[in-house]
Amino acid sequence: MSGSLAASGLSVRYETPHGSVHALRHVDIEAHPGEVIGIVGESGCGKSTLVTALANLLPANARIDGAIRYNGVDLAKLDAHRQRLLRGDEIALVGQDPMTAFNPVLTIGDQLIDFQHHRKDFSRAQKRARIAAMLGRVGIADAERRMRSYPHELSGGMRQRVAIAAALLTDPGLLIADEPTTALDVTMEAQIIHLLRELRREYNGIIIVVSHHLGVIAELCDRVYVMYAGEVVEGGEVDAIFHDPRHPYTQALLACDPARFHDRLDRLPTIPGSLPSLTQPPPGCVYAQRCGRAFAPCKTIAPPLVKLTACHAARCHAVTP
């Protein structure tokens, strides 16, 4: 089963002893079956909070406002039990670090059988057969032996393949990959991207890929949301974002991508300044402090989301359709 996903006006704050941290503010994103959505941004921009909210895995001190409609149901309003029933059934998550993602004292097979616990219609033997088939599909040779292995006996790349297999075994309508290649070396990264590209051809649910790596996003996604300081500052089709970025932050981010420079530079360009405080977000645009094009209203008035084309929008005072 697969349906559309739409987060609207989604805000998440963490209550801490030092005050509220506004990790996510009025985020609007949407995704339709068969689409691959990219979420890109630097560390601390709220990418992980967004996917954690989508996967219903926010910690107890998180307060959520707004709606996450999936298949017509508002996930944010569901009670803990109903949320749990969706996890590992409709929604699956591939974590950031494959080295620590699996339980070290249980075999791969044992864990993958447990992860299919929603599928009461399969016997244990059928579940094992599905695992073996799925491990083969994600490129793991000798699946039967690997099922008897413990996680530490597998390499990082292999573990990430297993993590993807585990997520696919649940036939999710929404597959979230949170920085799926960040913890891997370059060769492994290329292999995992290749695997994800292969998978998207046969998969008809929604895939959300989170990364701070622009190359990963460009290779895998149909549409991209660029995040900065807890807000989505620009969103649109991959081509539009990469070739016609409109928000000054997106432009600066692309200008800093090391992959764009074929010659060795003495210094890579950087964006001067640092992220605004998430405890007391600025009243105006979150990027105003670092923006080269900021003018009077930017520091005081929050910019509206400006619709540029049917599916390209940017949150900036300086852009016009």
Place this chain on the structure above:
Amino acid sequence: MLAYAVKRIGLGLLILVLVMVAMYAAVFLVPGDPATVALGPRATPELKRLLIERMGLDQPVWWQIVEFFRNALTGNLGYDVWSNRPVSTLVLEALPNTLVLGLTALAVALLIGVPLGCLSVMRRGTAADAAIGVLSVGVIAVPSFVVAIYSLLLFAVTLRWLPAIGAGEAGDLFSQARALVMPAAAIALGWIGYIARMVRASMMEVMGEPHIRTARSFGLPEWKIVSKYALRIAIIPTISLVAVGLGSILSSAVFVEAVFARPGIGKLITDAVSTRNYPVVMGTVLIMTAIYVSITIAADLLIARLDPRVRDVFRG
């Protein structure tokens, strides 16, 4: 794994030898003539000399140690100075009572302590968690002989529900079980607290690990995450604690056996020390050390069995 086991057993034997050397040194250093203490000031010199010879105390200390181990290897632990019965027989008579007491106490403590610790983690931050915490610290703080004396007053003297002394009628399991309730509870109570605290602490740490998040992201029910994914890792420090703690369980058995006048190793060794019955002291200490060392080795092997990463370290 096998090489590891052999190495551990070798080390264990070395510990046995060292303990016995220390024991002989202690006997050598204790002031006063054992024969005078044992026989009283009015004993004749011949009688004293006879006793010293029977205890082997006229030989040099190193020779006594060598003799002791040579005899021990053939199963001969020496003879009780007073009754002339073999020490091995005395120990074997007393040992089952103490082992039953210690193991029952330990089993009770684990069966109550581990679920309490898990419950604490599942209900973390709630009143139930706080109550378990306060209760645990409370029972840890009360020494087992205090529990023994008060439960004796309440259940044996006032309410007359349980027998006050002894280990029950020989051959009557029900009467033996009734006699076991209070001594075992007296020892177990504090350990329930220790184990609950230990399980809670290591479980809290494990619950913060990324693989628990993975299990959650697949919607596994919390009880399954706690009992299968977290407990298998969190129980490992508890196993080490319990293995080391068995020494203290057996030593608290000494007090508890005294309070309930229960035959056992504790009573055997206290009586032997007060009458300077050295062969009995030595034999008992050897057996207890051997048990203690074996339990520690067994615990380490069990940990290696539970954690495949530890297993591989020993294999490689």
